[in-house]
Amino acid sequence: MQREIKMVELGAQYQRLKVELDQAIFTVLGSTQFIKGPQVSTFENNLAHYLQCKYVIACANGTDALQIAMMALGLQPGDEVITASFTYVATAEVIALLRLTPVLVDVHPDTFTIDPAAIEAAITPKTKAIVPVHLFGQCADMEPILNIAAKHNLYVIEDNAQAIGAEYTFSNGSKKKSGTMGTVGTTSFFPSKNLGCFGDGGAVNTDNEELASKIRKIANHGQSVQYVHDEIGVNSRLDTLQAAVLQVKLKYLDDFAARRNRVADFYDNAFAELAGVKVPVRAPYSSHVFHQYTLQLSGIQRDEVRTKLAGVGIPSMIYYPIPLHHQKAYESAINPSSSFPVTETLCNSVLSLPMHTEFEQQELNFIVKSFISIFNSKGS
Ligand SMILES: *Cc1c(COP(=O)(O)O)cnc(C)c1O
Secondary structure (H helix, E strand, O other): OOOOOOOOOHHHHHHHHHHHHHHHHHHHHHHOOOOOOHHHHHHHHHHHHHHOOOEEEEEOOHHHHHHHHHHHOOOOOOOEEEEEOOOOHHHHHHHHHOOOEEEEEOEOOOOOOEOHHHHHHHOOOOEEEEEOEOHHHEOOOHHHHHHHHHHHOOEEEEEOOOOOOOEEEOOOOOEEEOOOOOOEEEEEOOOOOOOOOOOOOEEEEEOOHHHHHHHHHHHEOOEEEOOEEOOOOOEOOOOHHHHHHHHHHHOOHHHHHHHHHHHHHHHHHHHOOOOOEEOOOOOOOEOEOOOOEEEEEOOOOHHHHHHHHHHOOOOOEOOOOOOHHHOHHHHOOOOOOOOOHHHHHHHHHEEEEOOOOOOOHHHHHHHHHHHHHHHHOOOO
16 A cells, blocks of 8 residues: 655654654653653763854754743843844744844745845844744855844844754855854754654753853753842753653754755745746755745735545645734734835745655656646646
8 A cells, every 4th residue: 555645744754853852752661761861961072063163052942942042142122123024923923022123124035034135224222133034945045134134233033943953155155054044053853853752852952051041041940050130041951861862863853954955846846837936945055954845926825726636645835825924913013114025926926846765766757747647637
């Protein structure tokens, strides 16, 4: 029997790495050190080594990572934080939750990441931080963003939940891993992320020692010494079991990215000449780890394409269907005079195809053949 095609194939990846993963998990079960076991700090050190940054502090999820980073930077109610209008809700959520003011700016139509020119235009005397999101697996254009931040003395918090392992190339040729260019980087280990665990997980990274110790303190109830609370913190830990899983998977992260790139190359080639389909644009300044493979469609009913794909057993997703400024929870927080034409267009035209590390060639052939035939029969 043929297996079902999925957006993300976690089952087959587990089977492929099962021996190592099971061993890592059973070691934790045997130790019963479910909280703060040695695997947590080992994983933090291994990830810091991989990212080539000084400090990694693991936490409970990627949303917490953003919140803890913003708390550690001492951002105060009323401070304005600039972020992209086309992103997952978590980015704006923590800004609003901390009573900071989210200032959304539009994204670039090719890369889907925050438009540096729009950032500059949105800066006011109250602006304290910029949160670029490395969306779908590709770095935002960090060099101009870092220049703007330096000029206006702003923090840069990189939301790296979707692009861990991607690399940015500066104009002088030097390279840095996504999440390690700004003041602080945050990531998520949600199971479907490129480095996913078997539940929730996240991490914050920085090169600043003082900031790192503040982050660690805030993630642990604001305590430096047990039962001594210097400030209000949160309880946000990475379970030992998840750290053990991540320690195994981190070794394969570059291989995962290579596998995802092979899938993207195959899709790109197949769809290159297809009218009404724009394949993902690869920015010259960033490698791509293809967290998502996202097309832009034009001249065709997107829902109809999805229904026809689903009819032959091919799932597809829309990331993201409703922009933040049209979400009830955020409407009042967002300046009514601002407009986000690129984001509006993207929300109406993007379509993400299955993307993961475990495809069989026949599945890719089938997806491509089915997609092209739906396009060629459009209007009939
Ligand atoms: C997944 C994600 C988050 C949040 O991560 P969780 O671990 O689910 O809390 C934040 N930002 C972006 C861009 C994400 O994709």
